[in-house]
Amino acid sequence: MSKASVTVIGLGPMGRAMAGALLDRGYGVTVWNRTPGRADDLVARGAVLAGSPGEAVAANRLVVLSLTGYDAVDAVLGSVDPDALTGRVLVNLSSGTPAEARAGAAWAAERGATQLTGGVLVPPSGIGTPDASTFYSGPLDVFEEHRATLEVLTGRTDHRGEDPGLAALFYQLNMVMFWTALTSYWQAVAMADAHGLKAADILPYAVNALDLRQFLEFYTPRVDAGVHTGDVDRLAMGLASAEHVLHTATDAGVDGALPAAVAGLFRRAVEAGHAADSCSSLVELLKRPAAV
Ligand code: NDP
Numbered sequence: 001m002s003k004a005s006v007t008v009i010g011l012g013p014m015g016r017a018m019a020g021a022l023l024d025r026g027y028g029v030t031v032w033n034r035t036p037g038r039a040d041d042l043v044a045r046g047a048v049l050a051g052s053p054g055e056a057v058a059a060n061r062l063v064v065l066s067l068t069g070y071d072a073v074d075a076v077l078g079s080v081d082p083d084a085l086t087g088r089v090l091v092n093l094s095s096g097t098p099a100e101a102r103a104g105a106a107w108a109a110e111r112g113a114t115q116l117t118g119g120v121l122v123p124p125s126g127i128g129t130p131d132a133s134t135f136y137s138g139p140l141d142v143f144e145e146h147r148a149t150l151e152v153l154t155g156r157t158d159h160r161g162e163d164p165g166l167a168a169l170f171y172q173l174n175m176v177m178f179w180t181a182l183t184s185y186w187q188a189v190a191m192a193d194a195h196g197l198k199a200a201d202i203l204p205y206a207v208n209a210l211d212l213r214q215f216l217e218f219y220t221p222r223v224d225a226g227v228h229t230g231d232v233d234r235l236a237m238g239l240a241s242a243e244h245v246l247h248t249a250t251d252a253g254v255d256g257a258l259p260a261a262v263a264g265l266f267r268r269a270v271e272a273g274h275a276a277d278s279c280s281s282l283v284e285l286l287k288r289p290a291a292v
Contacts, residue, residue, distance in 0.1 A: 004028060006149060007060040009053060009076060010094070011038040013124040015066035018093075018153050019047055021128030025152050032056035034076075054080045057088060062146055064091045064153075070100040077107075086112035089142055091150065093118040093134070097172065098165030105138065105164035114142050117164045119171020120154060130155030135174075137166035181210055187249070187258050194252035219280050228274070228281035235282070236275040239266040 005028035008019040015033070019042050022029045031039050032050040039049045050056035053076045057063055067073050073094050077085070090108050092101070092115055105115040116138040126132040132154035136143055143150075143159050150157050160166040185206055189199045222228070242263040250256045265282060274281040 004149075005030070005060045005062075007031070007050070007056045007063040008066065009033070009056055009063060010066035010068075010072070011035075011042070012066065012068070014093070014120065014127065015064075016042065017124040017127035018064060018066060020045070021152055022149075023047060024128065027149070027152070028060075030056055030059035052079070053077065054084050058084045061087060062089050062091065062149060065094055067094040069094055070096040070104055073104060082111045088113040089146060090115045091118055091146070092116070093120055093153075095119070095171065095175075096168055098168045101137075101168035102163070102165045114139060115164055116143055116146070116150075117167040118150075119167045119174070121171075121174060122154060127153060132156065133158060135160055135167040135170045137161050137168075138164050183258060185210065187255075190254045191249055191252055194254050219278075222278070223280055223283055228277040228284070230276045230278050233279050234275065235266060235269050235277055235279055238279040239263065239270050239275075242266045 004026065006022050007030045008015050008022070009032050011019065011031060011033035015031075016038065019029050019031050023042065023045050029042070029047040030050050031042055031047050032053055032055070033039055036049070039047065043049050048059070050059060057077075057080050065073055065076070067076065070092075073092060073096075077090075085108065088108075090104075090113055092104060096104070101115075101117040105117065108115040116136055119135040120127075120132075121134060122129070122132040133156040134150070134154045135158050136150070137160045139162060140159060143157075147157060158170075160170050188202060188206060188209075192199070192202050242259065246256055246259040246263045249259050265285065266279075269277075269282050269285045272285065274285075
């Protein structure tokens with residue numbers, strides 16, 4: 001077992017990029033994937049293909065897991081002899097909820113292993129680059145011991161705390177913004193297409209619209225102070241605007257589910273008595289489960 005040697009389990013686009021980045025930096029790499037053919041190019045570059053998850057875990061102390069989610073992690077690690085897990089550091093870069101991350105860490109600890117939870121903030125093309133970043137959480141001493149290797153995967157690492165759920169939490173906070181914003185772009189492209197415009201025609205405007213820094217910096221201190229004064233924007237205006245977006249979509253014959261959901265949130269907040277408050281008062285609505 002070499003010090004500069006790592007196991008990567010899961011060879012989707014992310015795991016393949018990670019194993020490749022480690023090979024590029026001279027690490028020994030053992031890989032395993034459910035569908036074996038995905039390892040071929042890595043093996044050609046010098047990776048060792050393990051015959052089973054157990055063999056892969058046995059090969060190295062540091063085991064990177066890059067699977068679709070924690071169900072897949074359970075399926076893969078559940079097949080491994082518990083003794084093989086003892087002393088292993090399981091760097092779980094698979095997406096999941098904070099509760100799943102905590103349960104995974106407890107499961108690992110019961111078998112004498114340590115889980116470092118991670119949430120990677122770049123697509124596969126960013127793996128191995130200096131500006132790419134990953135949230136981590138779990139025991140700080142274990143993280144520090146392996147930080148140099150983890151920074152081969154993404155040049156920046158952001159250890160959020162010892163609680164194994166924290167990296168998953170920060171990752172999912174990032175993802176709710178990412179998916180919602182990116183879906184808003186796809187909605188705009190569909191609406192533009194209905195009017196004969198290409199995605200390229202709206203690119204500069206999309207870049208501008210999704211640069212929300214000035215809004216975030218304006219609202220953040222007010223939201224933290226619980227101030228939703230309607231001095232610069234009013235929810236009644238927001239509802240009217242959101243309904244104009246919805247009608248522009250439906251008039252064009254495109255899917256209106258996303259703008260209808262946004263307009264529905266604004267409408268509920270107006271009906272709850274916030275018409276004269278700032279659009280930021282939506283936060284107070286969103287803090288509670290939706291009434292069904
Ligand atoms: P994929 O879902 O494409 O692939 C992940 C791997 O999971 C594959 O190797 C797949 O094996 C394996 N897998 C899924 N289910 C099982 C199972 N039941 N048993 C065994 N293996 C299973 O994911 P990515 O590589 O794109 O991403 C990996 C993780 O990184 C995900 O959690 C993702 O959310 C996260 N992520 C991805 C980003 C991206 O841009 N792709 C960006 C940031 C984070 P098989 O090959 O056999 O199907």
